[in-house]
Amino acid sequence: MEPFPQIPMLSYDVVVIGGGPAGMAAAVRAKELGLNVLLLDENDYLGGILPQCIHPGFGLHYYKEELTGPEFASRLARKLVELGVEYKTAARVLEIKNYSDLEKVVIFTSPTGVYQVWAKAIIYAAGARERHAFEIGIVGDRVSGIYTAGEAQTLMDIYGILPGKEVVIVGSGDVGLIMARRFALEGAKVKAVVELMPYPGGLARNVMILRDFDIPLYLSHKVVEVRGKGRVERVKVVRVDENLNEIPGSEFWISCDTLIISAGLVPNVKKLEAIGVEIDPATGGPVVNDRLETSVPGIFVAGNSLLINDLVDYVAEQGELAAEGAKEFIENGGIESRKWIKVEKGENVRLIAPHYLSGDRDVYLYLRVARPMEDVELRIPEIGRKMRLPVVKPAEMLRVKLKAEEIKNAERLTVEVVEA
């Protein structure tokens, strides 16, 4: 079987798609496990989004010290190079073909040509995209000065361009808050952070930024309209009630020249959907087992393509786990289990992964609650597991370690977060 006889063919045990923290950690681990691995990334440099994250706060778990994004990325990249992992930058995957469990083809283009790579397993770590202004229903004029937070960050921290000087930010998630600080540090006036929910969307340490820089936060508000000629001149803001319905008469305008949209991330999984990988509507990423294998055998997923993480440390951890899964898959010709224990979302759990556990290994569950609560218990009634938590917020991903022996006899697990 030869899909494209005219183009060069390569062959590896595993192809890692994406050179951000998940992909690099996966490639490093795969190499350490003795696999023949190729990493592909579409940017000119490794690191994914990290090189533009020039703020600190990375690596506290993974490296036990606080690093900036570029520092975190360069540590992983250095390891990758030391181990002699093969990688290609400016390499964009065009298509994934799944011929059989151990026969997959990745077609990619690069400045040196188009290639097809045969692989036994694929680790997909292509990150996420940001939701944009049209998707969140903002209407009005089409003008310059509207950017997603990540795009503004790319402009400022990769290319050295200052987008504007009077800024309104939609969304109080981590990325929005960090960009609020970034703009303030460059001398711009951040006129408002506008948050739809009645509570801030980011980690507590990032919400502090607002106080540090004296930036007004409008909770239970949304930006509904942008007006301007060539460039943003003003935005219309409206208050919402507890059901997120707009309150008539509460509209007001804020003048600004820049609108930053930080309304959340969506796992980038189109190429997986195209080969029939099952997607969980709650995470937006694939349904996976405890090796992070998707519903298509031999395709593993890690990082923000799996689910949106708030710490890079978890992203790297998932990359390693996916590599271990790929090793097991290649050695045994598949990921086998006596049975699969289904993980269910119970009360106040908005999303959770992995979705299926084998019960024969320890596992981390990654989950997010739907609404903030104080003084709660995370419970898994089937195994009598209880964990006291002083506070839970949708912004903060919960990570729970389960031991193989405590779950091995369970039929299914329901994870709930309830009043203690």
Added chain:
Amino acid sequence: MKTKVAIIGAGISGASIARVLSRYENLEVHLIEKAPDVGWGVSKANTALIHGGYDDDPEKYPMRAKLCIGGNRLWHQWVKELEIPHVWNGALIVALKEEDFDELEKLLERGRQNGVPEMRIVDREEVFHLEPNLTREAIGALWVPIVGQIGPIPAVIAITENAVANGVKTHLETEVRGIKVENGEVKGVETNNGFIEADIVINAAGLYADEIARIAGIDYFEIHPRKGEYWLFDDTVPGPRRVLFPTPTPISKGIVVTTEVSGHLMIGPNAQDLPPEEKDNLATTREGLKEVWEGAKKLWPQLPPRSRVIRTFAGLRPEPTGGDFIIKAEEEVWGFINVAGIRSPGLTSAPAIAYEVAEIIKRDLGIELREKSKWNPYRKEITHFFMMTPEQANEAVTKNPAYGKIVCRCNNVSEGDILEAIERMKFIGVKTPSVDSVKFRTKATTGTCQGSFCRPKIIQLLAREYGVEPWKVTLKGKGSEIGIGDVKALLRGEEA
């Protein structure tokens, strides 16, 4: 001696006229446009349909009735000569209640009068055969196989490139401020970039055609803008195979549901009349978008969730006094030809409008038109990486590595595509680098992420190729710059 022709407005009408007139060796054609690039006015935002020509009443709107079907036939040829993206998928005008058939019968009759081939009324069974996912409430439809769709701005670009290759001179970012008339004859146009001498002035100024006419002393008509809004969905959302219309009402053809040329489900437009002074009001509104949503749902009940919306936009149609196209040589001012009020079906009619204008020049102005011995009817489409097979792509990359580097990941647009777009921008005289100029030529920034990944890279390429600072690159012309300076500009107390 050459006859000098100045065409005001490089939209679909002006560009088509320029192309047709470029055929004659005794004409010197100047195409004048106030925007930085071609096709950015009325031609930019519309339903992109090549209509069938069945719904314009030849009694009330003789020009529209004649030129629509004529234009449809010409487009079948022009899309091939100029390699314009297109699809001929046919249209269904859907009946939801028994009374609708009366209207469909009328359209059928009118279509026959106008010379529309192959149209017929189909029953419930056949309508679902033609469009399986249509609303279950459909009871039949008028089937018009000759309807199609094109990329409207790519069409203007293609036509302009071909016109320029055949000797037409463009004047972009050139705003007409006066028209010189002496002894009842036009002598030229005054612009912000100086005087352009002309024996014939063709007014194809879209929404502003009434103002241009008034400058020349002609004031019997007015143009008012009629706004239409649209929703565009991600390319993974399934759309219809045919163009779906509701049965029309007296003011509008109704809200269309279609899969546009690039494969995106698109719904719209509604029709909202604006006062004449709001000719630049292209803002989307919640009311308008809601109206479109409700209207589209009647034909296509399974509209996707909000997370699959990739864009909303609005366009303006120039509605003339009287409702018919105004295409004529004005008697009071010799040499002044109006091509005004080109509302729907203007895109469809454009090639026929262009031949009509050539005819007017011959017949009414008495200018003999001598064909060039060598006129090139062909234009090659820009290279699109996404249209290549892996083998073709590999070959292209081997010759030029830039084709191997993907810039827009949603639509697989390569750096090579973008550099070629920039070359072609320069070829037709685009002076101000803008992301939109690249977008309309390559489809970069039009995918699922709406440019948040690729726009910064496109800005770098534009800045390099035009030799400007990256923050001075614009989104859509002067006043829409990407930034205000380098990242330390405010801290240094400067700003651009």
